[in-house]
Amino acid sequence: MVEDLDTLKLHPSDNPGLSLVTTLLDGSNFLSWRRSIKLALTAKMKMSFISKDDEIPERNTKEFEQWIKVDSMVTSWILNSISRDIVESFIYTKTSKELWTELENRYGQSNGPMEYRLKRELASLSQARENTDIKISDQLMQFLMGLNDSYGVKFL
Known part of the structure; x- marks a missing residue:
């Protein structure tokens, strides 16, 4: 009642x-x-x-x-x-x-396998971003090393 x-x-x-x-x-x-x-x-x-x-x-x-x-x-x-x-x-x-x-x-129930998959994807995205940053930095260095000496820093 x-x-x-x-x-x-x-x-x-x-x-x-x-x-x-x-x-x-x-x-x-x-x-x-x-x-x-x-x-x-x-x-x-x-x-x-x-x-x-x-x-x-x-x-x-x-x-x-x-x-x-x-x-x-x-x-x-x-x-x-x-x-x-x-x-x-x-x-x-x-x-x-x-x-x-x-x-x-x-x-309302937790979905463990889906949570694992999403966290793994997120981690790989973070790693991919770090790898991309490293690759861009390497490409910049290669570009700078390939420049003519006339673009280099002149020391006194």
Whole structure:
């Protein structure tokens, strides 16, 4: 049963078309997106909808009807905060908690092999840049050594 009845209240400005964050989830920005969503839901006193499993009131009660209404609102807010390219994968979740769990499962896990590959590519880019700098320096030296003596430094 819902412990805090304030979580079942909606502000008159709350509407299903609202996007809680400025940057939409695109799959690569999950950690920062998740933090922004959690902050927004906390400010709206709706974090319990995605964080607790046992918060659904008994069916066929006024409290349950209100819970469905607010949970649908939270689900809409989260869906509106996801890029159109990937939102279709999540449109049929039944509750905001189920939607959140799906997002966590898909994007919240660390991808070790991808992280390794990206760090290796970054390292090779840094090495390539160092090699390029050395090559440019060598080419400059070869150019200077090939200049005519008339361009050389004259000593007294």
